[in-house]
Structures are given as structure tokens and as C-alpha cells.
Amino acid sequence: MNYDVIVVGAGPAGSVAAKLCADKGLKTLLLEMGREPGEKNCSGTTIPLFNLYEDFPWINDPEMPITRNVYSNTHYWVFPDGERWFKTEAVGGVVTPPRAVNVYRDLWDPWLASKAMDAGAELRKSTTVWDVIKEGDAVCGVVTHTGEKIRSGVVIAADGLNSMVSIKAGLRDKRRVDEYGVCVKYDFESTPEHIEVAFNMADGQVANESWYGGTWSSGRTGYCWLFPNYDSISVGLFTLLSDLKENPFVLMQRFLEHPLVKTKLKGAKPRYYSVRNLNSCKNGVDKTCADGIMAVGDAAGFTCVVEGCGIPAALWSGKFAAETAIDAIASGDVSYSGLKAYETKWKNSFIARDMAGSKKTSDWLYKTVGAEGIGLFIQHAIEGWMLKHGWSEGGHDDACRSLMEDFIQSQLPRYLKLYGSLYEEGV
Amino acid sequence: MKITPAELREKVKGLYEVIPRETEVVKVLKEECNGCGKCADLCPVGVYEINEKKAEVVAIEFCQECGLCYHVCPVGAITFTYPEGGTGIVYKWA
Numbered sequence A: 001m002n003y004d005v006i007v008v009g010a011g012p013a014g015s016v017a018a019k020l021c022a023d024k025g026l027k028t029l030l031l032e033m034g035r036e037p038g039e040k041n042c043s044g045t046t047i048p049l050f051n052l053y054e055d056f057p058w059i060n061d062p063e064m065p066i067t068r069n070v071y072s073n074t075h076y077w078v079f080p081d082g083e084r085w086f087k088t089e090a091v092g093g094v095v096t097p098p099r100a101v102n103v104y105r106d107l108w109d110p111w112l113a114s115k116a117m118d119a120g121a122e123l124r125k126s127t128t129v130w131d132v133i134k135e136g137d138a139v140c141g142v143v144t145h146t147g148e149k150i151r152s153g154v155v156i157a158a159d160g161l162n163s164m165v166s167i168k169a170g171l172r173d174k175r176r177v178d179e180y181g182v183c184v185k186y187d188f189e190s191t192p193e194h195i196e197v198a199f200n201m202a203d204g205q206v207a208n209e210s211w212y213g214g215t216w217s218s219g220r221t222g223y224c225w226l227f228p229n230y231d232s233i234s235v236g237l238f239t240l241l242s243d244l245k246e247n248p249f250v251l252m253q254r255f256l257e258h259p260l261v262k263t264k265l266k267g268a269k270p271r272y273y274s275v276r277n278l279n280s281c282k283n284g285v286d287k288t289c290a291d292g293i294m295a296v297g298d299a300a301g302f303t304c305v306v307e308g309c310g311i312p313a314a315l316w317s318g319k320f321a322a323e324t325a326i327d328a329i330a331s332g333d334v335s336y337s338g339l340k341a342y343e344t345k346w347k348n349s350f351i352a353r354d355m356a357g358s359k360k361t362s363d364w365l366y367k368t369v370g371a372e373g374i375g376l377f378i379q380h381a382i383e384g385w386m387l388k389h390g391w392s393e394g395g396h397d398d399a400c401r402s403l404m405e406d407f408i409q410s411q412l413p414r415y416l417k418l419y420g421s422l423y424e425e426g427v
Numbered sequence B: 001m002k003i004t005p006a007e008l009r010e011k012v013k014g015l016y017e018v019i020p021r022e023t024e025v026v027k028v029l030k031e032e033c034n035g036c037g038k039c040a041d042l043c044p045v046g047v048y049e050i051n052e053k054k055a056e057v058v059a060i061e062f063c064q065e066c067g068l069c070y071h072v073c074p075v076g077a078i079t080f081t082y083p084e085g086g087t088g089i090v091y092k093w094a
Ligand SMILES: Cc1cc2nc3c(=O)[nH]c(=O)nc-3n(C[C@H](O)[C@H](O)[C@H](O)COP(=O)(O)OP(=O)(O)OC[C@H]3O[C@@H](n4cnc5c(N)ncnc54)[C@H](O)[C@@H]3O)c2cc1C
Pocket: A008, A009, A010, A011, A012, A013, A014, A031, A032, A033, A034, A037, A038, A040, A041, A042, A043, A044, A045, A046, A047, A048, A127, A128, A129, A130, A158, A159, A160, A161, A163, A164, A165, A183, A184, A185, A236, A276, A277, A278, A296, A297, A298, A299, A302, A303, A308, A309, A310, A311, A312, A314, B082
């Protein structure tokens, strides 16, 4: 055996898993297909910090490469005419640590991977895993694109959304189209001065913006975002693949045509355009472990669709998998029975509650709210409302869930009324 | 607004880098393809066109390896894989 643990993919889930395994002295190999971690990755990118520093004190590092501290979220609700809007703002003062940070993945991922290397993990870059080695049903290593076979006690699949490792290992099949969303994202080069004005930062406040409704949502689901970096603006669109009737590029152009968005992007130039899938978890999470293997982060399907947010689940599932691998290797049982503690861990965490909540929201919407136009608005109202309260209360799991229950029972009629009257009066 | 794959490629050209790769990251299985055109309509970087009622990969050098086509194809006629290490789509956000 070459290694105790092989981790495939140096994103947030993989780097955390590798670091924690190496911390306990396990011989750990981290494989990444990019020439550097993060160069093939894109996200919004906002990393919520709730409870993060408690469980990952080493992430609280002044060297963390961030592009803006973020203190709150502003939600714009745009009516189906594509222009009229109103906004809701989460109240959030300037606090330390900030509620979230915006980052560039090509800087943040290498920084996180360096923590794994500092702990003693070996990082091999420019290496794609194309297959797994199996003995009977048990996974006991990987095969790289050069055909090299590397063996290990445990393999951790941290290879993101299209996880080839999970498929090869038999944890899941190709996902169904209704289990995916797609994001397109531009990075607009701007100046700090313009951004500070466009995003109302006069009092030191920094808010990310989510834009709901409008004419850029193809079908019932989707939203756009504007996240301020120091000298650039991340402009993204998310929509479900199963709802997609038009090219996401075209939907994005409609968003860019909104008068207020135009003002915010005045003088800014697109310098990057990216496309990535996002999990929608509509049909629940896949199998996440089997003999010799665990899947973490996006590879396991852990994205909270309600908040469009997958980095927290990636970090914590990486941690749960590392703890499980450490115990399993110590006890000499890396079969499913030795690894199933991983399932118990994530099922008892906010991850399972988020997944259940996402599913509940989407089931409820699809079954209960038939009419497309209003359904669109309600979904976004719920998402925004939860995000708002989730943020200000600093919770991401139970708080959100109970708020959602409350919303459905008591607040929804009010929102509908608000929507109706605003729509009639014009905004 | 409708956009042809060729127009789309013009719009996104120069906004990302693809390091030349040997691996065919997406492929159309001609016998399986029913010519529905979803891949060509929805690919956000214009990799596909429909020729003689079959999907064709006409601009693989634009592919960002997102897997959208592979998932929206209703008859499973598109294969998807990541390329050999150190190649393919890269972003330099900073
Ligand atoms: C446009 C967009 C915006 C988003 N915005 C946010 C946001 O603001 N906040 C948030 O929390 N979440 C956001 N998400 C979700 C978030 O990006 C993911 O949930 C998160 O990155 C998952 O982390 P991961 O480590 O599981 O996988 P990834 O970050 O996808 O990392 C997987 C790694 O594995 C590597 N890899 C893949 N396959 C192989 C292979 N076969 N061999 C070797 N290496 C391989 C990849 O190169 C990559 O480095 C967004 C997603 C998208 C697409």
C-alpha cells in the first residue's frame, strides 16, 4: 500500500480532509487535476463564516486571501416586466469577524491546500484521476490519467459536482437532469472607488446582492447575484437545468440589461466568463460511502440549494470523512462497516438538515404553488427571507428550517399581499 | 433574443483560457443522437451545432468542461470526461 489515504480533488472539501488526516500522522496524498488548486474552479464566491472558526480555528488566518469582508445581503425583487423592483436589506453592522468573506478561488484554494501540505500531506498537481482500483467490491486506490496505479487504505472522493470517482466507485450513476443547476458567471473589472459607490459602502458596510425574479429566470427557479470584490464585481446567474428553455448566456444578457445593474456595472469590463454546474439535490443525496471510499462536498451532492451555498458543507463533510478515516485506519476496518460512521456524522449535522430543507422547499413549491409567475416570486421570497434571517441570526441550519416553517404558515399570506399591492401600484 | 452557437463563441472569445488537451472531453455518439438540438441551444459557450439532423462538436476548444450537455441530452448521446491533468479550462480571477 502506497498511502493510508488518497484524497481526489484539492477544493475546500479535499484540502480540509487531507489536512486533518495528515495532522493525525496518516500518510496522505492529495491529487488535483489543475496545475494549481483552484485554477479550474469558480464560485460566487462568498464563504459564510458562521461557526467556521470554532470548528476550524486554523482557517482564522490573517493570510487568508480575501477580496472583501461581507456584512450583509441585499435582495432585489424584480417583477416580470424585467424592470420594476424593490429591495429588502438584512440589517447587519460591521462586525469582527465579518459574516462572510468574498474570495477568488484561484487564490483561496491554494491557500487552503497549503494548510494540508503544512500538516504533511503530499500534493500532486496536474494529475487527473480517471478510475479507481477495486478488489472485489472494495475500493483500494486510484488510476491516474497516465495509467499510474496508486493504492491506499481509504479513498476520499472530493472531486466536485461531476465526480467521476463516485461514479467509477459505484456510489452513484450519472445524475438526472433535474438534479442539476447551471451557473454562468462573469468577472467585471472595475475600480475600488466605483464599487464603493455602486454598493453603498460609505459607512463601511459591505453587502452582497441577490437579484430575484425579472426576466432572466428561465422557468420557475433561478436568481442572479452581484458580489463586490476589491476591484472587480462577480456577476452570476443560477438556474435549474430541468427548467432551462433558453441559453444561460442569453438569460445573463437580460440581467445585464436591467437599468440598475447597468449603473452598477458602469465603466466595468468583463474579463472572465465561466460556466459550472451546481447540484440541486431534488431527489436527495446519493450514497456517500462504501468499502474503502467516502464522497465529500459537491461529489456527495451536498449543496444547500436554498442558499446556493456549498462551501460550508464541503468543509464540514471533509472534516467528518477525515475523522472517520482516522478511526477506521486505527481499528483496521476500512470496509463499509468501518466507514459508515461518516454517514452518521453528516446525517446528524446541518448538512442533512439543509438537504432535507432544500427538498422540502422545492417539493412544497412544485406541488402546492402551481401558478408559475407567483410560484417564482414565492420561492425567491422564501429564499431571501431565510437568507436574511439566517444571516442576521448567524445560523445556517435549524434556524433556517424553523423560519421556513414559520414563513409558510404565517408570513406567506403577507408576502402575497405585498406582492399584489406593489405590483398594482408600481414601484 | 436567440443566439447561434457561432455568435455565442464570438461573444465569449478571449474571456477564458483553455490549455490544449488531448482528451475528447465531450463526444457525440452519432447513432444515439436524435438531433433534438438541446446541446446546441443550451451550451453556454457554443460548442455544438446541428448538421444533417445530428449534433456535432464544432468548437471543442471552447469547452469549459461543465457537463451541461451531458446532463441535458435526453437520449444519453453525449459522453463527458475530465481531461488529462494540467490541461483544459483554467481561470485566473485575481
Ligand atoms: C458559479 C458558482 C457560484 C457558487 N457560489 C458559491 C458561494 O458563493 N458560496 C458557496 O458556499 N458556494 C458556492 N457555490 C458552490 C461551491 O462552489 C461548491 O459547493 C464547492 O466548491 C464544493 O467544494 P468541493 O471541494 O466539494 O468541490 P470543488 O470546489 O468543485 O473542488 C473539486 C476539486 O477537484 C478537482 N478534480 C475534479 N475531478 C478531478 C479528478 N478526476 N482528478 C483530480 N482532480 C479532480 C477539481 O479541479 C477541483 O479542484 C457556487 C458554485 C458555482 C458553480
